[in-house]
Amino acid sequence: MSWSLSGKKALITGGTKGIGLAVVQEFLSLGATVITVARNQSSLPDDLKDRIIFLEGDMTDRNFRSSVILEIENKWGRLDILVNNTGTNIRKGFETYTEEEYRKIFEMNLFSMMDLTHRLFPVLRKSGAASIVNIASVAGTVDVGSGAPYGMTKASIIQFARHLAVEWAGHGIRVNTVSPWYIRTPLTEPVLSQPDRLEKILSRTPMNRLGNAGEVASMVAFLAMDKSSYITGQNIQVDGGMSCKGL
DSSP: OOSOOTTOEEEEESOSSHHHHHHHHHHHHTTOEEEEEESOSTTSOGGGTTTSEEEESOTTOHHHHHHHHHHHHHHTSOOSEEEEOOOOOOOSOGGGOOHHHHHHHHIIIIIHHHHHHHHTHHHHHHHSSEEEEEEOOGGGTSOOSSOHHHHHHHHHHHHHHHHHHHHSGGGTEEEEEEEEOSBOSTTTHHHHTSHHHHHHHHHTOTTOSOBOHHHHHHHHHHHHSGGGTTOOSOEEEESTTGGGOOO
């Protein structure tokens, strides 16, 4: 088994910016063939547009998810790697959320990826050695001030992977989760631009720096490789040591 994704067919959701874009770039560098989906193509670097298959749409739309699945069935007939990365957040006190707001977070972060994963089972099984990697967050295990609904969806994603790892192991499908700490991306910029919040984040991080999207992407790539073939059901935190720091 080589340190490569050559010959692998991969679907990466939310692949035009932040962690998703870094995963797309990492997978391409390792030889994978990639389909990515996002609401618009504007953030995708020009040099990638001819190297991937891009499908534009909203992952919360079931009809769009159906079109993604149909594309994979018709073009590839199997799927080796699924990276569930699409997500959103609204940061505020729980008592101030409207029902529309917390339902939006759950629909984007959890329900859409559950449905997509469920309906991709036939093509994942045809791989014979498929890998699903879900992007969660340390907010799924500890409070990091990101809002209750966001943390709840990420905790659910972690448990979802543990359950599927057991249930689908017999079909040759591995399922793992990667949970980043604060990574400099468009999603976290509103927080990181606040000097007091940034200082608090760094004080909780033994490595005393923010992570970058490429550092998360490299872990996702490893979990997608055959090199990690005996790893399933795990939640790996890419956090600069934050989760093990006490005093």
